[in-house]
Amino acid sequence: MNSFGSLFRVHIYGESHGSGIGVLIDGVPSGIKLTLEDFTKDLSKRKSGKIGTTPRKEDDIPNIISGVFNDFTTGAPINIFFENKNTDSKVYTDFKSHPRPGHADFSATKKYSGFNDIRGGGHFSGRLTLALVAAGVIAKKILNDFIFSSEIESIGILNKLEFDKKLENYLLETAHSGDSLGGTISLTIKNVPIGLGEPFFDSVESVLSSIIFSIPGIKGIEFGAGFKGTEFLGSKFNDCFIDKSGKTSSNNNGGINGGITNGNDIFLKVAVKPTSSIFKPQETFNFKDKNIQSLKINGRHDVAFLLRVPIVLENAVAIALAxxxxxxxxxxF
Amino acid sequence: MNSFGSLFRVHIYGESHGSGIGVLIDGVPSGIKLTLEDFTKDLSKRKSGKIGTTPRKEDDIPNIISGVFNDFTTGAPINIFFENKNTDSKVYTDFKSHPRPGHADFSATKKYSGFNDIRGGGHFSGRLTLALVAAGVIAKKILNDFIFSSEIESIGILNKLEFDKKLENYLLETAHSGDSLGGTISLTIKNVPIGLGEPFFDSVESVLSSIIFSIPGIKGIEFGAGFKGTEFLGSKFNDCFIDKSGKTSSNNNGGINGGITNGNDIFLKVAVKPTSSIFKPQETFNFKDKNIQSLKINGRHDVAFLLRVPIVLENAVAIALAxxxxxxxxxxF
Amino acid sequence: MNSFGSLFRVHIYGESHGSGIGVLIDGVPSGIKLTLEDFTKDLSKRKSGKIGTTPRKEDDIPNIISGVFNDFTTGAPINIFFENKNTDSKVYTDFKSHPRPGHADFSATKKYSGFNDIRGGGHFSGRLTLALVAAGVIAKKILNDFIFSSEIESIGILNKLEFDKKLENYLLETAHSGDSLGGTISLTIKNVPIGLGEPFFDSVESVLSSIIFSIPGIKGIEFGAGFKGTEFLGSKFNDCFIDKSGKTSSNNNGGINGGITNGNDIFLKVAVKPTSSIFKPQETFNFKDKNIQSLKINGRHDVAFLLRVPIVLENAVAIALAxxxxxxxxxxF
Amino acid sequence: MNSFGSLFRVHIYGESHGSGIGVLIDGVPSGIKLTLEDFTKDLSKRKSGKIGTTPRKEDDIPNIISGVFNDFTTGAPINIFFENKNTDSKVYTDFKSHPRPGHADFSATKKYSGFNDIRGGGHFSGRLTLALVAAGVIAKKILNDFIFSSEIESIGILNKLEFDKKLENYLLETAHSGDSLGGTISLTIKNVPIGLGEPFFDSVESVLSSIIFSIPGIKGIEFGAGFKGTEFLGSKFNDCFIDKSGKTSSNNNGGINGGITNGNDIFLKVAVKPTSSIFKPQETFNFKDKNIQSLKINGRHDVAFLLRVPIVLENAVAIALAxxxxxxxxxxF
Structure with missing residues (x-):
C-alpha cells in the first residue's frame, strides 16, 4: 500500500528513473497558505552535494498540480510532482538476474514476477523520500506550534562528539575503499499537546514507527530510554510528574505514556543501515547463471545516505503526527 | 483506533475490571478447524503464576461467541470473549488525581476528559494482550508453515546466559525491594515465503513494528543487526545471496529487503520497559492537591511483566503476518 | 467486511441461531451519557408482534459489555451484545442443497465453500439489523439536534393513503395465501447542518446508500425527486435559494448538492422487496438431487418484514451521518 | 475522501480549470499489459461533440506518469494525468456570492470556508469523471471475462423506444429554450462469477451504489426489479433456480442474493438529474447582496449531460467490481 493516514492521507507514486515522483495529499484542511517557497528549506536539507552524498544532481522543484488556489489550500487533494531530469539507467540493467545485496532487487522481482521497474531502484529508490519531505512541509503547517529537531548521533563507529575532528576523513577514506557507512539519528519534538495517539493499536509509537520504517534503510527505532532503559529498575525508569502541566523529572518514556503523548518532548532514535550500493565487489548469487559471482555496482551512490535522512525522518514523523x-x-457534549 | 489489519482484521475491546475483554476477528477464511483446545497452549504461556509475575489469577477461558460452526470457521466475524472474574478495584480509586508514573493514568485522563475507566488500567491494561494472543492463535492457522520462536534475551542487567544461575534471586530481590525489571526479547520466524510486505508504506518492518508497539510497555525494536549494525561497513552489513533459494550468507537485514521478505528468517528484538507499578513509594505530582506527594501503589503487580510478553509478541506478529x-x-493474468 | 465508518466505526457480528448477535462501536467520544433505557424505544420499534410480522419472540435486551463506565461513554470501544433465546433450527437443515429463492443460501454457500452457518440465515439473517438499531441509538446521541422521521409509503400495491381502510385485510389475506409483500419507506431528516459529506467518493448519497444497502432486502434508493425527477426540465428541477440560510424553494435534490448537505431536509426513499421466505411451495433447483423440486419453507416468517424496517433505516442512516x-x-488556521 | 477501494484503490485529484485532473491507482497486480491505446475507446465514448453535449473540447489524452514499464503494469501505483487545455474561467467569478441552483457552489463554499476553487466547478466538475473512466479501463482488464453494456432508457419524458423519431428535436428544442434534461440509464453485466460481495456492510449493492453516487448528478439507483418490484408478491419476486449453474427463471434480484453475486447478470438502473447549468434565468438568492436576483449562467453546458454518463457508469462499476x-x-486450507 502506498497510502498512509486516516484523516491526513498521503499517497506516494513514481520511480527513480521514470518521468518523476510525487505525492497526493488528501484531507488537508482548506485555507492554509501554501506557496512554492514553503518547500525550499526542507527540500534543500535533503539534497545531495555534501561530502558523502551522491553526485546525482536533481533540482527538485515541486510542481503543485492540484488542491491549491490563489496560494491557499482548497480542501481538495494536493498533488505535488517532481520531474526526474538527471537519470542514467544504463548501469542497472542486470539486477534482476544478479541482484544487489541489501537492495529490494531480489525480493521485489519475486513479488512482482519480474515486472517491477528496477532502474535506479524504481519505486524502491530513496528518491521517493522526496515525496515524504514535501508532504511533511504541509503537515508541519498543521502542527504549527510543534518544534522539530533532528541530529545525527553517530556515523559508523564515530560518535557525534568526534565529528568535527574525524568525520570528513572517515567519509573520504570509506569512499576511497569503495565502501559505505550507516549511523543513528535522534529526533526531538517540543510543544506537543497532551492526548495525541489512538490506542489500542494506534499508539503514538505504533504510528510513528510505522511511517519511519517506510523510509528505506531504517532498521531500528527506540523511544525515550529505549534499549538502554531495559537495564533500569522501575523506580529509576518511571518518569515522575513534577508540576501541574504534567512535566516529568526524567523522560525515559520519550513523552509517551500508554501510547498517548503526555506533553513532554517526544524523543526517539533510529538506526540507519550503511548504503547498500557499494563500489567494492561483492560475491553474490547470479540467479540466471546459477552460481556465485562477483558483483561490482557502478553508478552514483551516497557513501552514507543517512546524511540526508534527518529531514526525511522529521517530515515523515510530521505526517504521522498531523x-x-x-x-x-x-x-x- | 482499536482495529488492526486490512484483510485479516482484528478489533479489540474490554477493560481490566469490567465484565471482560475480547477480540472480534473479521476476514478469517471459512473452513479452518477451530476448537477451544487450539487456544490452550498459547494462553497458558501468557499466564501468571511463575516467579516474577502477578498473583492475580484468571482462568482465561475463551468463549467463542460467533463465526465458528461445527468446529470450523464460517467466514463470518469471530468474537472471542474472556470474562473477568478475579477483579479487585478498590486500590485504583484516586489515580486520576494522583497518576501513577509510567502509566496511562495521566495522559488518558486528559485525552478522555476524565471519563476513562481507570480501574486496573481499564482499556490500557496489559490484560488486553489476552485478546492479541487469542487472535494470534487463529492467525497462526493461516500461517501454518511458519515457525515462531521467541526468547528472553535479557532481564534488567542480566543476560540470558546468566539466567540459570542468577535469575530467581534477582527477581526475588527486586520484588523484595518493591521495585521492578524490564528486558529484551528476540523473535525468530522461519519458513517465511518470499514476497510478503506492501511497500512503500506497508513495509514488513512498518507493519510489524506498528502492532508490536501496541503491546503495552514496548519501547524499542530492531530488525536483523539493528542498532549494532549501524557500526558495520556496507561490505559487512550487506547479506550476499548464496544459492538459488535466495538464502544469504548473513542476516543483518532480518530477512527483509526493501520492506519485503526475502525468504530468510525474520529476526527482530524488542525492548520492554520495567513494570510501571511498583510498591516502592514514588515522589510524584498530585493534580488535585497541587503538590508533589509520595505515591505507594498497592495491588498485585508483575515484578517483570516481560516474562509474559514472549507469546504476546509472537502472536501479535502472527496477526500482522497473516x-x-x-x-x-x-x-x- | 463487517465494518462501517472511518471515525464512528461500527463492527457487527453474530448469527441468527448462534449464541447471539452484537455490535462493537469504536470512535465514540467520551462523556456521552448512555444507559440501557436509551435503547428501549428504538429496539421496541423494531420488534415483531404486529400483524404481518414473525411470531419469533426475542426480548432483545442489550448487554453493554465494554466502553461505558458509571453510565458515561469512556472513549473505549462499546460492545453491545444480544443473546439469542428463542431459536429453532430444525427447519433450516437442507437449505445448502435446496436453497431458498431470494435468500443468501445459494450465493453464501458457494462463497464460503459450504462452511457458512445457514441456521436461520446465520450471519445473513435480518436479526443482524438489531445491531444497526443499537449502534444507531448511540449515533443519534452524537447528532442530538437532528430529527429523524420515517414512514411507510406503500405496501405491495397499497399506497399509504389506503392503509387505514385496507391494510389489515391485505396482510391477512396475503398471509393466508402463504405469500409475502414488499413496499417503500421514506426518510426525512431535519436540522441537518450545511457541509456534511466528503466528496469525491464519500458524497452523502454514497455513504448513505452504502449503509442502507447493507440492510437485507433493500433493492432501490432515491434522493429528493429521484426517478420521477428525471422527467423534469432543469428549470423545474433546480432548487433555487430563497433566503440567507440557504433554504430552497423546492427540494428535488433531497438536501444534497455536489454530495454535500445544503442545510435543507435530507429526503430519501427506499424499495424493500417482499419477504423471501414464503409458505407457498416454490419450484426451484435441488443442487444435491440435481433437479427442480418443490420447496415449502416452514418456520416463522414476517409476511411483510418492511413493517419492521423504518427504525432500521433511520438508525443505519444515523450511523453514517454520525x-x-x-x-x-x-x-x- | 477522494479514495475508493480496499485492494484496487483509486485516488482522484484535480480541478476543472486548474492544470489538469488525474487518478492514482494503487493495488494493480503487476504484469497487465497497458498502453495508451487501451484508453482510446472508453475515453472517446465520454467525449462531448454530439447534439446535446457541451461545446468545450478537450483532447483528453492520458499521460501515464508512473507504474507502467515497457507496456506492463509494475505493481507500483499508476498515476494517469489529463492536462486541461480548453479552459475559460471568466464566467464563473461570482458563484460564491450568487450560487448556481443545483450545483455544489453553495454547499462547497460553506464547507471549505470559501477557499474552494470554484472555476468551472473546480474539484466538483463533471470533468473529474474522466478519471473514473481511465481507472475503469484498468479495472476491466482485471475483470477480463465480464461483459458490460449500458443503455440510456429515457431522456426527460422520452422513452428509449421514441429516441429514433423524436430525440434530436427534443434536445434542440430544450437547448433553444435554454433548459436541460435528465434521464435514466441501465447497466447489465454478464459473466459475473458467483461469490462477489463482502457482507454485512460491503454487499454488492452497497459497494456499487457507493461509487455510482460519486458520479455527479446521480439521484437514484435500483437493482433488478427495484421500485416496481415492491408491488410484486413474494412468490412472483423470488427468482427460482433452474439449473445446476445457479441460473434463475427471473432476475428480480438483479443477480445479487444476500449482498453476494449469484452468477446471474447484474442489472441496475440509475436516475440522472437534468443538467444544473441552464441558460434560462433563475430567481435565486444572492448571498452578498442579500436578496433574490435573477441569475443567468453563461458558458458552455451539456443540455443533457446524461448522454455522456453511460461509459462513466460502466467504468465506475468496473472499479468497484475489480x-x-x-x-x-x-x-x-
Whole structure:
C-alpha cells in the first residue's frame, strides 16, 4: 500500500528513473497558505552535494498540480510532482538476474514476477523520500506550534562528539575503499499537546514507527530510554510528574505514556543501515547463471545516505503526527 | 483506533475490571478447524503464576461467541470473549488525581476528559494482550508453515546466559525491594515465503513494528543487526545471496529487503520497559492537591511483566503476518 | 467486511441461531451519557408482534459489555451484545442443497465453500439489523439536534393513503395465501447542518446508500425527486435559494448538492422487496438431487418484514451521518 | 475522501480549470499489459461533440506518469494525468456570492470556508469523471471475462423506444429554450462469477451504489426489479433456480442474493438529474447582496449531460467490481 493516514492521507507514486515522483495529499484542511517557497528549506536539507552524498544532481522543484488556489489550500487533494531530469539507467540493467545485496532487487522481482521497474531502484529508490519531505512541509503547517529537531548521533563507529575532528576523513577514506557507512539519528519534538495517539493499536509509537520504517534503510527505532532503559529498575525508569502541566523529572518514556503523548518532548532514535550500493565487489548469487559471482555496482551512490535522512525522518514523523492531531480534535457534549 | 489489519482484521475491546475483554476477528477464511483446545497452549504461556509475575489469577477461558460452526470457521466475524472474574478495584480509586508514573493514568485522563475507566488500567491494561494472543492463535492457522520462536534475551542487567544461575534471586530481590525489571526479547520466524510486505508504506518492518508497539510497555525494536549494525561497513552489513533459494550468507537485514521478505528468517528484538507499578513509594505530582506527594501503589503487580510478553509478541506478529500473507496472494493474468 | 465508518466505526457480528448477535462501536467520544433505557424505544420499534410480522419472540435486551463506565461513554470501544433465546433450527437443515429463492443460501454457500452457518440465515439473517438499531441509538446521541422521521409509503400495491381502510385485510389475506409483500419507506431528516459529506467518493448519497444497502432486502434508493425527477426540465428541477440560510424553494435534490448537505431536509426513499421466505411451495433447483423440486419453507416468517424496517433505516442512516458529522468538524488556521 | 477501494484503490485529484485532473491507482497486480491505446475507446465514448453535449473540447489524452514499464503494469501505483487545455474561467467569478441552483457552489463554499476553487466547478466538475473512466479501463482488464453494456432508457419524458423519431428535436428544442434534461440509464453485466460481495456492510449493492453516487448528478439507483418490484408478491419476486449453474427463471434480484453475486447478470438502473447549468434565468438568492436576483449562467453546458454518463457508469462499476473481485480470491486450507 502506498497510502498512509486516516484523516491526513498521503499517497506516494513514481520511480527513480521514470518521468518523476510525487505525492497526493488528501484531507488537508482548506485555507492554509501554501506557496512554492514553503518547500525550499526542507527540500534543500535533503539534497545531495555534501561530502558523502551522491553526485546525482536533481533540482527538485515541486510542481503543485492540484488542491491549491490563489496560494491557499482548497480542501481538495494536493498533488505535488517532481520531474526526474538527471537519470542514467544504463548501469542497472542486470539486477534482476544478479541482484544487489541489501537492495529490494531480489525480493521485489519475486513479488512482482519480474515486472517491477528496477532502474535506479524504481519505486524502491530513496528518491521517493522526496515525496515524504514535501508532504511533511504541509503537515508541519498543521502542527504549527510543534518544534522539530533532528541530529545525527553517530556515523559508523564515530560518535557525534568526534565529528568535527574525524568525520570528513572517515567519509573520504570509506569512499576511497569503495565502501559505505550507516549511523543513528535522534529526533526531538517540543510543544506537543497532551492526548495525541489512538490506542489500542494506534499508539503514538505504533504510528510513528510505522511511517519511519517506510523510509528505506531504517532498521531500528527506540523511544525515550529505549534499549538502554531495559537495564533500569522501575523506580529509576518511571518518569515522575513534577508540576501541574504534567512535566516529568526524567523522560525515559520519550513523552509517551500508554501510547498517548503526555506533553513532554517526544524523543526517539533510529538506526540507519550503511548504503547498500557499494563500489567494492561483492560475491553474490547470479540467479540466471546459477552460481556465485562477483558483483561490482557502478553508478552514483551516497557513501552514507543517512546524511540526508534527518529531514526525511522529521517530515515523515510530521505526517504521522498531523494525522494524529486531526484525529484528536475534541468533540464536546 | 482499536482495529488492526486490512484483510485479516482484528478489533479489540474490554477493560481490566469490567465484565471482560475480547477480540472480534473479521476476514478469517471459512473452513479452518477451530476448537477451544487450539487456544490452550498459547494462553497458558501468557499466564501468571511463575516467579516474577502477578498473583492475580484468571482462568482465561475463551468463549467463542460467533463465526465458528461445527468446529470450523464460517467466514463470518469471530468474537472471542474472556470474562473477568478475579477483579479487585478498590486500590485504583484516586489515580486520576494522583497518576501513577509510567502509566496511562495521566495522559488518558486528559485525552478522555476524565471519563476513562481507570480501574486496573481499564482499556490500557496489559490484560488486553489476552485478546492479541487469542487472535494470534487463529492467525497462526493461516500461517501454518511458519515457525515462531521467541526468547528472553535479557532481564534488567542480566543476560540470558546468566539466567540459570542468577535469575530467581534477582527477581526475588527486586520484588523484595518493591521495585521492578524490564528486558529484551528476540523473535525468530522461519519458513517465511518470499514476497510478503506492501511497500512503500506497508513495509514488513512498518507493519510489524506498528502492532508490536501496541503491546503495552514496548519501547524499542530492531530488525536483523539493528542498532549494532549501524557500526558495520556496507561490505559487512550487506547479506550476499548464496544459492538459488535466495538464502544469504548473513542476516543483518532480518530477512527483509526493501520492506519485503526475502525468504530468510525474520529476526527482530524488542525492548520492554520495567513494570510501571511498583510498591516502592514514588515522589510524584498530585493534580488535585497541587503538590508533589509520595505515591505507594498497592495491588498485585508483575515484578517483570516481560516474562509474559514472549507469546504476546509472537502472536501479535502472527496477526500482522497473516494480514500481509492474505494481501500477497497472487492473481495471475 | 463487517465494518462501517472511518471515525464512528461500527463492527457487527453474530448469527441468527448462534449464541447471539452484537455490535462493537469504536470512535465514540467520551462523556456521552448512555444507559440501557436509551435503547428501549428504538429496539421496541423494531420488534415483531404486529400483524404481518414473525411470531419469533426475542426480548432483545442489550448487554453493554465494554466502553461505558458509571453510565458515561469512556472513549473505549462499546460492545453491545444480544443473546439469542428463542431459536429453532430444525427447519433450516437442507437449505445448502435446496436453497431458498431470494435468500443468501445459494450465493453464501458457494462463497464460503459450504462452511457458512445457514441456521436461520446465520450471519445473513435480518436479526443482524438489531445491531444497526443499537449502534444507531448511540449515533443519534452524537447528532442530538437532528430529527429523524420515517414512514411507510406503500405496501405491495397499497399506497399509504389506503392503509387505514385496507391494510389489515391485505396482510391477512396475503398471509393466508402463504405469500409475502414488499413496499417503500421514506426518510426525512431535519436540522441537518450545511457541509456534511466528503466528496469525491464519500458524497452523502454514497455513504448513505452504502449503509442502507447493507440492510437485507433493500433493492432501490432515491434522493429528493429521484426517478420521477428525471422527467423534469432543469428549470423545474433546480432548487433555487430563497433566503440567507440557504433554504430552497423546492427540494428535488433531497438536501444534497455536489454530495454535500445544503442545510435543507435530507429526503430519501427506499424499495424493500417482499419477504423471501414464503409458505407457498416454490419450484426451484435441488443442487444435491440435481433437479427442480418443490420447496415449502416452514418456520416463522414476517409476511411483510418492511413493517419492521423504518427504525432500521433511520438508525443505519444515523450511523453514517454520525461518521460524516465527526469528519466534518472544522479545524481553523 | 477522494479514495475508493480496499485492494484496487483509486485516488482522484484535480480541478476543472486548474492544470489538469488525474487518478492514482494503487493495488494493480503487476504484469497487465497497458498502453495508451487501451484508453482510446472508453475515453472517446465520454467525449462531448454530439447534439446535446457541451461545446468545450478537450483532447483528453492520458499521460501515464508512473507504474507502467515497457507496456506492463509494475505493481507500483499508476498515476494517469489529463492536462486541461480548453479552459475559460471568466464566467464563473461570482458563484460564491450568487450560487448556481443545483450545483455544489453553495454547499462547497460553506464547507471549505470559501477557499474552494470554484472555476468551472473546480474539484466538483463533471470533468473529474474522466478519471473514473481511465481507472475503469484498468479495472476491466482485471475483470477480463465480464461483459458490460449500458443503455440510456429515457431522456426527460422520452422513452428509449421514441429516441429514433423524436430525440434530436427534443434536445434542440430544450437547448433553444435554454433548459436541460435528465434521464435514466441501465447497466447489465454478464459473466459475473458467483461469490462477489463482502457482507454485512460491503454487499454488492452497497459497494456499487457507493461509487455510482460519486458520479455527479446521480439521484437514484435500483437493482433488478427495484421500485416496481415492491408491488410484486413474494412468490412472483423470488427468482427460482433452474439449473445446476445457479441460473434463475427471473432476475428480480438483479443477480445479487444476500449482498453476494449469484452468477446471474447484474442489472441496475440509475436516475440522472437534468443538467444544473441552464441558460434560462433563475430567481435565486444572492448571498452578498442579500436578496433574490435573477441569475443567468453563461458558458458552455451539456443540455443533457446524461448522454455522456453511460461509459462513466460502466467504468465506475468496473472499479468497484475489480475491488470485490480481488477481495474474493479464495485461500484454501
Amino acid at each position: 494525522d494524529l492531531y486531526l484525529q484528536n480534535k475534541k468533540i464536546f | 494480514d500481509l500473507y492474505l494481501q500477497n496472494k497472487k492473481i495471475f | 461518521d460524516l458529522y465527526l469528519q466534518n468538524k472544522k479545524i481553523f | 475491488d470485490l473481485y480481488l477481495q474474493n480470491k479464495k485461500i484454501f
